[in-house]
Amino acid sequence: MVIRRRKSKSICWPESRNQFGSAADPKSSPVRASDADGQYKSFIENLPVLFYAVEPAPPYSPLYVSPAFEKFGYPLEDWKMDPGIWLRVIHPDDVERVFKKTTASTLSGEDVDYEYRIVDAMGLTHWVRDVGCLIRDDAGNVVCREGVIIDITDRKIAEQAVSISEERYRNLFENANDIIYVHDLDGNYLSINRAAERVFGYGREEALSMNMRQLAAPEHLTLAQLKLAKKVHDGRQTSYEMDCIAKGGKRVTVEINSCPIFQDGKPIAVQGIARDITERKKAEEALKTSEQQYRDLFENANDLIYTHDLKGVFTSLNRAGERITGYTRGEAMNMEISEVVAPEYLEFARELTRRKLDGERLASYELEIISKDGRRVMLELSTRLVYQNEKPVGVQGIGRDITSRRLAEDQLRHNARHDALTNMPNRTEFMEHLEAAVMRSKIDPDYKFGVLFLDLDRFKVVNDSLGHNIGDKLLVGIAKRINSCIRPLDSAARLGGDEFTVLLNNITGPEDATMVAARLQKKLAAPFIFGHYEVFTSASIGIIVSDDISREAEDFLRDADTAMYGAKQTGKARCEVFDRDIHIANTDFLKLDLRHPVDRHEAR
Numbered sequence: 001m002v003i004r005r006r007k008s009k010s011i012c013w014p015e016s017r018n019q020f021g022s023a024a025d026p027k028s029s030p031v032r033a034s035d036a037d038g039q040y041k042s043f044i045e046n047l048p049v050l051f052y053a054v055e056p057a058p059p060y061s062p063l064y065v066s067p068a069f070e071k072f073g074y075p076l077e078d079w080k081m082d083p084g085i086w087l088r089v090i091h092p093d094d095v096e097r098v099f100k101k102t103t104a105s106t107l108s109g110e111d112v113d114y115e116y117r118i119v120d121a122m123g124l125t126h127w128v129r130d131v132g133c134l135i136r137d138d139a140g141n142v143v144c145r146e147g148v149i150i151d152i153t154d155r156k157i158a159e160q161a162v163s164i165s166e167e168r169y170r171n172l173f174e175n176a177n178d179i180i181y182v183h184d185l186d187g188n189y190l191s192i193n194r195a196a197e198r199v200f201g202y203g204r205e206e207a208l209s210m211n212m213r214q215l216a217a218p219e220h221l222t223l224a225q226l227k228l229a230k231k232v233h234d235g236r237q238t239s240y241e242m243d244c245i246a247k248g249g250k251r252v253t254v255e256i257n258s259c260p261i262f263q264d265g266k267p268i269a270v271q272g273i274a275r276d277i278t279e280r281k282k283a284e285e286a287l288k289t290s291e292q293q294y295r296d297l298f299e300n301a302n303d304l305i306y307t308h309d310l311k312g313v314f315t316s317l318n319r320a321g322e323r324i325t326g327y328t329r330g331e332a333m334n335m336e337i338s339e340v341v342a343p344e345y346l347e348f349a350r351e352l353t354r355r356k357l358d359g360e361r362l363a364s365y366e367l368e369i370i371s372k373d374g375r376r377v378m379l380e381l382s383t384r385l386v387y388q389n390e391k392p393v394g395v396q397g398i399g400r401d402i403t404s405r406r407l408a409e410d411q412l413r414h415n416a417r418h419d420a421l422t423n424m425p426n427r428t429e430f431m432e433h434l435e436a437a438v439m440r441s442k443i444d445p446d447y448k449f450g451v452l453f454l455d456l457d458r459f460k461v462v463n464d465s466l467g468h469n470i471g472d473k474l475l476v477g478i479a480k481r482i483n484s485c486i487r488p489l490d491s492a493a494r495l496g497g498d499e500f501t502v503l504l505n506n507i508t509g510p511e512d513a514t515m516v517a518a519r520l521q522k523k524l525a526a527p528f529i530f531g532h533y534e535v536f537t538s539a540s541i542g543i544i545v546s547d548d549i550s551r552e553a554e555d556f557l558r559d560a561d562t563a564m565y566g567a568k569q570t571g572k573a574r575c576e577v578f579d580r581d582i583h584i585a586n587t588d589f590l591k592l593d594l595r596h597p598v599d600r601h602e603a604r
Helices: 033-045 067-072 076-081 085-089 092-108 153-175 194-200 218-234 278-300 319-325 343-357 403-417 427-443 459-466 468-484 510-525 553-569 580-599
Strands: 050-054 062-065 112-119 125-136 142-151 179-184 189-192 238-245 251-263 266-276 304-309 314-317 365-370 376-388 391-401 449-457 491-496 499-505 528-530 533-535 538-545 575-577
Touching (some): 050 125, 062 076, 067 076, 092 112, 092 142, 125 153, 179 194, 218 238, 304 319, 314 319, 319 376, 343 365, 343 376, 343 391, 449 510, 459 533, 468 491, 468 499, 468 510, 468 533, 510 575, 538 553, 553 575
Parallel strands (some): 538 575
Antiparallel strands (some): 050 062, 050 142, 125 142, 179 266, 304 391, 365 376, 449 499, 449 538
16 A cells, blocks of 8 residues: 655555555545545544554654544544643553554564553553555655554453453362363363372372273273263263372272264263262262171160160060060050060150159169060160251160069079978068067057967977978978968968968957967868878967067067967967066066076076
8 A cells, every 4th residue: 555645644545546556646536635635534533442643753743643542532633632641641651562562663664553551531451453554655765654543441351251251260170179170082181280299199190190990990991981982972961980099009099071072073072070989989888887887786685675666666675675575676666665564564664754854863773564465574774866867756775575584583582581491471571570569569559460370390200200291291281381370461481390370461369370270280280191101290370469568579489489388388279469567477487487596606
């Protein structure tokens, strides 16, 4: 394009050309040159870009600016009349750079194409792209600099957003805890992040020269290849777990989510995220082992183990529970705990559950259940609350069948208080009953009781002549006959040897006691048949009845014994009621009788 200078300090317009690019002949052209200049000027002034022409040397005073320059908030006249306007509108941080490049362009004659910022009249910053060139006259002299300015603010904002996004992606990529990788369709790694380096132990350069087959554990290689082929074929994301071998030979389990990368609709690579789940898998295996151990313990325990919800419905029962309760697991799952707990223990069991829910720590306790066949089973129970999401949802219990132990304990207690031969209460048991009667008589003046002391006649003869076996049978037979002669509220005991006692409760006086004694004498007089032997026996009976005189239990037993000896002195099969006056007289006589040997130093 040939440029000619129109006049000093005026814009240099291109000379009019015809459609073939040659200069138009003013004489032959139907459109005059001045008209072409006007059309050209009108064309550029209506474009959204900014056109300018400035002096070729600093301060680059404007020769022409298009009306679009007013978008920066400065009137067009300011651009035309203010020679230093460029220094005011170019961002302070960009002024030096712009002027240096412009000066260098003037010296070299090269075109300029650079980006910088303009600050508008409101103080807002605009990014612009400035493309300019030097304009020369026919003699080659530089007459001005012309250019076009394009507002690229939106592009810059977009680029910054992309840059920020890319930086965020890079940070995410590099700082992610999970492995992020890209490999081509053959499995050759194209990129990995730092997590991959950390987990597998390979540096980035090492990894980028490796194939996925080199990482996959041998037994999982086929799986990896199948998954790769599937995702490439289907174009979908795949998720799976596989074991990899790290640099030092360590086995690493990863959970992989990967998908193909497409270009022009065709898969070109695979991008994936892999999470190291080695520790999680170990924990899962440990949990499985623990659960299996718990199941084994649960099923094979000798103790009953069960759970029930807060409504009392069974939710689990082990084999020992089936054996102890008699109910199958299926039957128990449709039952409430109230259906197996013995009625007298039911409220106790409910109260314990309420206390547990209130946070009270309870020790083990005993509770009786009724099995399917009606058998009573005593359990020693230890229970705890079962929680879900930190809320109690049920109760777990472990119950030990202590029925046999309890029976043994009861038997021991029974044996400690009963005669082994006759199963009658022994002296200890009898004295407790007698002490209770004495205590009651002291509180209730209308209450009377009596004590009978029996000693068998000729029992030693039976033992010596017929043997201890017959003697023992005789004692058992006598015990049965004594029990048959008394009421349920009375009690009888064997003190030892051939001595028995009877406690008669709620009697009116000595007459009631002597009546029972007579009944006993009659009952004992009947012969006892032991095989070929017919054995006859009788008993001497001493009687004492409570009265206004204060005595203790031992006193009553002693006085009944005294009365029994009095009866023996009068013959066999006799009974005698204790008489205090006679007892005192006999005691005084005994004391007198003993005094003479003492005086003669004959006592031993």
